[in-house]
Amino acid sequence: MVEHVEISDDLIAVRHHLHQYPELSFKEYGTTKFLRDQLTSHGIEILDTPLETGLVAQIKGEKPGPRVVLRADIDGLPIHEHSGLPFTSKNPGVMHGCGHDIHMTGLLAAAYWLAEHRDRIAGTAVILFQPAEETGRGSRYVIKTGALGKVDALIGTHNTPDHKPGEIAVSKDPMMAGCVSFAVTFHADGTHAGKPHCGTGPIEALASTVLSLQTVVSRNINPFRPVVLSITEVHGGDVWNVIPDTAGFFGTVRYFYKDDHDLVTRRFRQIVESTAAAYGITVDIKWDELAVPLVSDETLIGPVAQDVPSYATSVPVITSMGGEDFADFQQLGPLVFGSIGSNGQPGHHGIHNPEFVALDEAIKPTAEFLVNALLRVESELA
Structure with a gap:
């Protein structure tokens, strides 16, 4: 049984706020405070960690089981935005030009759903908002601090403007270089x-x-x-x-x-x-x-992929030469990764471009992938 996540107007407003106030790697202090306030207001436990920026929270289920991490990256890029969006960046020379505002909002939506459906969680959902992905060092920083503790698997996403919202790609082959x-x-x-x-x-x-x-x-x-x-x-x-x-x-x-x-x-x-x-x-x-190549765990990605057509359109992976430091988390446990469509319109601009646009419609499939992948991974590990 797959689950669906509703995206409220408040969550759309959250995404717009995050997009307007991007911060550079390891300087995401305002972003961290904003995320902390959002989670706390929904009764989600924030863990005490050595992280200066970024944070770790957890949602314990009503049944015992594994600790599975859901991760979103939070840093912006040193780019002056020219997207034309009505909620364009208000921080000169800094832009969410890689869609991390979509990643954060999708993870918030997933966390809110999980907090309201603890009976569906067999174990603990660990919520990681990770700093400094754009430097390639953010995941190593999180690992070095021990902020996550012992985990049994980790799940992440990245948006791709080459696919439309509602399209999701997963694969057992290398996805990012x-x-x-x-x-x-x-x-x-x-x-x-x-x-x-x-x-x-x-x-x-x-x-x-x-x-x-x-x-x-x-x-x-x-x-x-x-x-x-x-x-x-x-x-x-x-x-x-x-x-x-x-x-x-x-x-x-x-x-x-x-x-x-x-x-x-x-x-x-x-x-x-x-x-x-x-x-x-x-x-x-x-x-x-x-970063090492990003490859999902072969045992876990198959069952996760089987669920995707029940809540999204499954599409082939567009292999990317871009790096993704989520791959470094394989030191802690098996990985599952999904590529989430975020634009797909003719003439769209790619990530790290001043005119890059990720659509609000990408939030819902991001959240649904995270929720359903978590439930499936918990079931497989059990």
């Missing part, structure tokens, strides 16, 4: 631009390395396995007549399978270090693992 950020800095002997023989400038090494790295995917990766290696920033020099003593670049790797990750990591270091050596300079590499 693993994400690495890298920074490379070459160290050389700077000199006057008219006396290049007196130094060992880093610009040529940088240029050669950037070009060589483009062969990692095209010549080392199986073409049937998606991998991205993108260089996104290049820096070197401050004045036209000086060869600098440092230069460098930044970028990201996205992948779905660990063996591809390991191959790219190895080839990246080989190319960067050997090129630096060839130019007679040294190099520093910063390699930051921000």
Whole structure:
């Protein structure tokens, strides 16, 4: 038996408020207070945790069973909004350009329903409003603090504007990519631009390395396995007549399978270090693992997927090279993840775009996925 969640005008107003007052990662103080007040007003217990922003609450059922986490991310992006919405951001330069306001409101709606139907809960529903997803470090922060305690499974969602509200995609295959950020800095002997023989400038090494790295995917990766290696920033020099003593670049790797990750990591270091050596300079590499690939637990996602057509339209997953730090919670227990349609109109804009729009109609399927996935996961774990 699946459950349906009604979305009141008050919840729509909550979503609009959250959209108007976005806050950056690890600075979500106002958002946290607002969410705390919302939960408290509905009689939902807030747990005492070390979290500075974000919060953990719980709803105990009338029957014993597992502790299952429902998670929503709460941070905005450093984007100046141009969506044209009547409830556009009032915080200049900050925008909910990834739909986290939809995620938060959907989780609030699910929490309100669960608080009113404790007889349907076999265990404990743990409500996590997680900070700093956009940094790729928010989930690790929550894990490090021990804020969740022992849990048996975790359930999350992300909206996708490529699908319409009422459409939901789930899969046992990877849904979102693993994400690495890298920074490379070459160290050389700077000199006057008219006396290049007196130094060992880093610009040529940088240029050669950037070009060589483009062969990692095209010549080392199986073409049937998606991998991205993108260089996104290049820096070197401050004045036209000086060869600098440092230069460098930044970028990201996205992948779905660990063996591809390991191959790219190895080839990246080989190319960067050997090129630096060839130019007679040294190099520093910063390699930051921000997220692993997001894969739902194969045992749990099947039963959850079977329920979806009873309250939404089941659609194929659009695999994303975007990262999602929810994947890191696999350290605590098996994961279940749903992709919730949020727009689907012709000419819509994607996430992280100043003109991105997620529709209010996405709140209801978000809440219903969370509620029904929770009840199904509890049943499976029992």
